[in-house]
Amino acid sequence: MLTHALFGGLLFGLYFTLVGLGLNLIFGVMRIVNLAHGDFLMLGAFAAYWLFTLFGLHPLVAAVAVLVVFVLVGLPIYYLIVPRLLVSRDSEMLSIILFFGLSQIIEALASIFFGTTERSIPGRVLGTGPVRILGQSVPSAWAFGAAVSAVAVILVYLYLYRTRLGTLTRAVMVSRDEALATGIDVHRVSAIAFGIGIALAGIAGVFEPFMLGSVTPAIGGDITIAAFAVIVVGTLGNPLGTVLGGIVYGVSLLLMQTYLSSWANLLPNLLLIGVLLIRPEGLLGRQVRRA
Amino acid sequence: MRRTVGRRGTGDLLIALVVTAIMAALPFGYSNELLLFNFVTFLALSQGLNVLYGFTGYLPFGYVGFFGAGAYGFALTVMHLNWPPLAAMAAAGVAALILAAILTPLLRLSGAYFAIASLAAAQSVYEIVANPALEDVTKGPYGVSLSGVFAPMFSYQVGVAVLLFSLVVVVWLRNSRFGLALQAIREDTVSAAMAGVSVVRGRTIAWLLSALIAGLVGGVYAWHISVFYPDTAFNIQFSIFATVFVLFGGATTLIGPILGVVILYGVYNTIGITVPQYFQLIYGVLIVALVLFLPNGLVSLATRRGIRVP
Numbered sequence: 001m002l003t004h005a006l007f008g009g010l011l012f013g014l015y016f017t018l019v020g021l022g023l024n025l026i027f028g029v030m031r032i033v034n035l036a037h038g039d040f041l042m043l044g045a046f047a048a049y050w051l052f053t054l055f056g057l058h059p060l061v062a063a064v065a066v067l068v069v070f071v072l073v074g075l076p077i078y079y080l081i082v083p084r085l086l087v088s089r090d091s092e093m094l095s096i097i098l099f100f101g102l103s104q105i106i107e108a109l110a111s112i113f114f115g116t117t118e119r120s121i122p123g124r125v126l127g128t129g130p131v132r133i134l135g136q137s138v139p140s141a142w143a144f145g146a147a148v149s150a151v152a153v154i155l156v157y158l159y160l161y162r163t164r165l166g167t168l169t170r171a172v173m174v175s176r177d178e179a180l181a182t183g184i185d186v187h188r189v190s191a192i193a194f195g196i197g198i199a200l201a202g203i204a205g206v207f208e209p210f211m212l213g214s215v216t217p218a219i220g221g222d223i224t225i226a227a228f229a230v231i232v233v234g235t236l237g238n239p240l241g242t243v244l245g246g247i248v249y250g251v252s253l254l255l256m257q258t259y260l261s262s263w264a265n266l267l268p269n270l271l272l273i274g275v276l277l278i279r280p281e282g283l284l285g286r287q288v289r290r291a
Numbered sequence: 292m293r294r295t296v297g298r299r300g301t302g303d304l305l306i307a308l309v310v311t312a313i314m315a316a317l318p319f320g321y322s323n324e325l326l327l328f329n330f331v332t333f334l335a336l337s338q339g340l341n342v343l344y345g346f347t348g349y350l351p352f353g354y355v356g357f358f359g360a361g362a363y364g365f366a367l368t369v370m371h372l373n374w375p376p377l378a379a380m381a382a383a384g385v386a387a388l389i390l391a392a393i394l395t396p397l398l399r400l401s402g403a404y405f406a407i408a409s410l411a412a413a414q415s416v417y418e419i420v421a422n423p424a425l426e427d428v429t430k431g432p433y434g435v436s437l438s439g440v441f442a443p444m445f446s447y448q449v450g451v452a453v454l455l456f457s458l459v460v461v462v463w464l465r466n467s468r469f470g471l472a473l474q475a476i477r478e479d480t481v482s483a484a485m486a487g488v489s490v491v492r493g494r495t496i497a498w499l500l501s502a503l504i505a506g507l508v509g510g511v512y513a514w515h516i517s518v519f520y521p522d523t524a525f526n527i528q529f530s531i532f533a534t535v536f537v538l539f540g541g542a543t544t545l546i547g548p549i550l551g552v553v554i555l556y557g558v559y560n561t562i563g564i565t566v567p568q569y570f571q572l573i574y575g576v577l578i579v580a581l582v583l584f585l586p587n588g589l590v591s592l593a594t595r596r597g598i599r600v601p
Contacts, residue, residue, distance in 0.1 A: 033403045084583055093350065093402045094582050097538065100352075101578025104531075108572035221527070225414065228407055266418045269411035276408050277396050 005258045006251060007136045013250020015145035015204070015211050018152055019223065020230035020242045022200030025156070028173045028237035029193040030082060032095035036103035038223030040070070040198050042110060044205020045215040049119045059125065063148065063206045070202040074195030082194065083187060103220055110217035120214040141210035148207060149246075152200060156239055159196075169193055173237065229272040300466035303545055303601050307458035310334070310549060315451045324443060326560060328515055331450045332508055333556055336529065337536040337548040338457035339504030344534075345542035346464050347497045348477040349398065352406045353413030355529040357387040357502040361509025362524040363420055366435045367428070376440045380449065380510045387506020390416065391499050398494050413525065421521035434520035437513065446515040453507045460500055461545050465601075473497055474543070532556070535574060538581055541588025545601050550589055 023037045034040075044066050051057040051065065085091050085098060126144045130137040160166040168189045172179045180186050208223075209215050226249070234245020249271065256264040314331050318324045336358065344350050364386025368374040374382065397408050423431040464470030473493050475483040484490050513519060539555055541547030555577075559570060585591060590600040 033407070081579075081583070088586065090348075090402070093348070093406075094586060096403045096406055097350070097534075098579055098582040100531075101575045101582065104571050104575030104578065106575075108568045108575060111568040112572070225407070225411060229411075232404075262422060262424050263418075266415055269415040269418070272411045273397075273408050273415070276400055276404055 001258060004136055005254045007134070008138055008142065009251030009254035010247055011138055011142040011146040011250070012211070012254060013247035014149045014243075015142070015207065015246070016226065016230050016249050017243050017246030018145070018149035018200065018204040018207075020227040020234070020246060021149075021152065021156060021239060022197035022204070023224075023227045024231040024234075024237065024242045025193055025200065025239045026197035027231070028239060029169060030086070030190050031092055031176075031237075032082065032085065033092065033099065033228075034197065035096055035099040035224055036106055036220070037201050037227055038220035038225075039103045039106040039110075040201040041205035041208060041223055041227075042215060042217060042220045043106065044070070044202030045208040045219075046110065046114055046119070046205075047202065048206040049121055049209060049215060052121050052125065059121070059144075059206050059210070060148075063203045066202040066206055067199045070199035071192075071195035074198040075191050077198075078191040078194040079187075082190065103224070107217050107220055114217060116216055116218070118214040118216050119209070121209045123210060126210055141207070145207045145211050148203065152203060153240070153243055156196075156200075160239070165189065165192065225272065226268045229268040229275075232272055233275050299599075299601070300462065303462040303465060304459070306545060306601055307455065307462050310458060311451060311455040314454060315448060318444070318447060324447060328447055328450060330552065330556060331447070331454050332512055333532060333536060333552045334549060335450070335454040335457040335508045336505060337533045337552055338454075338461050339501050339508065340533045341537050341542055341548050342457075342460055342464065342504065343497055343501035344537060345461075345544070346470060346473040346477065347494055348402075349494075349498070350402075350406045350534070351409040351501075352530055352534070353409035353411070354501075354505055354533060355525055355527055356409070356413030356416050357390060357505035358509035358512070358529050359413070359420065359521070359525040360386045360390045360416060361506030362513035362519065363429065363435075363509075364506065365510035365513040366437055366519075369437050369440055370435060371428075376442070376446070376514055377449075379440075380507065380514070383510025383513070384503050384506045387502045387509065388499060390506075391502030395495060395498065398491075398498060410527075410530075413527075413530070417521055417525035420525070429521075432521060434518065434523075435513075437517040440514065441517045443515065446511055450508075450511045450515065453504070453511055456507070457504045458545065460504065464497075465543075465545060469493070469496075531574070535578060538588055539577070541590030541594075541600070544588075544590050547588050547590045547600070 019041065023034055026032065026034045047066050047069075048059055048062040051062040052059070057065075081098065085095055088094050123139075123141055126141050131140045131143050133143065160170055168179070168184050171182070171184060172186055172189050176186060208219075212219075230245040230249045231242055232245070233248050234243065235241035249268070252271065253264065253267055256267050314327070314334070317327050321327065340351070340354055361383035365379045365383040368379045368382040369376070394409070394412050397405055397412065400408055419425065420429050421432045425431055426433070429435075464473065472483065472488045475486065475488055476490050476493055480490055509524065513524065536551030536555055537548045538551070540549065540551030581588070587594070593600050
């Protein structure tokens, strides 16, 4: 039972890496908190649901479609909102209020257009029955989610460390002002990172109905908290630290569900508060962030 | 200098008293008393949020946690100890103060981290209160019934008294040395500390005052509606509404949050209740527009032109 919880938690946690990855990328590049992250994820889940129900599209195909559409949607949202926000006096604080408003808009529109009933996609779409990996049998959806997440992490890594745009992105992450002084088109770099961040949320959303059972317009808030817990544990502003955060989150969640199931819902909240208070720089962080 | 401050303080206090008198008198001329009570609740709650956000810059998304703690502090003392309602009101305040004291370390976090952590803290309290494992104590998710102490008119007037308290706290902060010190901390912590202002003490007092107001409002809310569920008492809408009202009207002022409640909650009650999604949409658009175009609220239209707003 213990090994099963550990191994299942590893796969589940890899999925949660994907859930937090986009949020962390946006925070790292723009130092703004996208509180609508969970709601973009919810939109991805609905996209997967409708693409499957109407056209019978496989979630992997839906994921590619979501990637393209969300990047294209993210760019105009960036230019409409963020440049105005970044020149304000306290952009981090205002961003949290503004994106909170955005999350209300998205949730309201989703309720109006999709209704508030729970929707789910039959699990057999991702293969029937549990898969056996290393002697452990796990739901095939978990293996799928973990694999997609791993691919996404590798692609983000390649983008950040092997492309010219990625190098520029990392320069902006280190120091926005110096990047600007060097002649980097900060807004272009940031807009693309914003689009990618939202697209990552959308892709995580495509697999949400399989990992968490169903989707309603109201799931966004809880997922944003979970995603925030993941990226805080795995160091804010360091997209690759998210992997560690996700795994810690997944393993502890499954351990809680195995041994203390009625209190499992407390976990993301307590993990978040605990890490913020005890080690605010995250598990991999070096710099101490002062209040 | 001192005299003008004193005169302003009298003016502010007058506004507080007039608002309180209006809210106390309204039920005698208007029959929808539950609606009026909701107005009193939000007027007081948004002033409580104003104490923290307006004067220290900390935005607690989990403000509803104190409200819920107050509601359950009231309910548990009435249910298990058979306390009279007014004593239970004190328990409501104490419950919120205890929660605030436990959560004081959150003040070490800055801006966004504080907002998120306070939300997570409120969620944690909700998960504990609503947990079926604690059914014997809190009645878990099945809710509590306080029909034994149900007294709509009396509890309404106690609610108005809580409102007066919250208004007076804001008047005091706006016209006292302590309130100025808090604003100095908010603007520049290091300089304020160098000028001899005790940063930790100031923030902690504002935090506890703000929590106390929310706890008292939660207690009187529990008393007034008398049957409720954890989902009601810890509904995140309370935080959202209070935040939007304060932002809309303008934080750090006395009349800003009042304007926010009267205008926005008034609109909500005329159009919002039948189709909540549309109202959520309007609120979302409003928040985005406010942050982008009027980050200091409605009153900034006047303060921008050099007019002092109470």
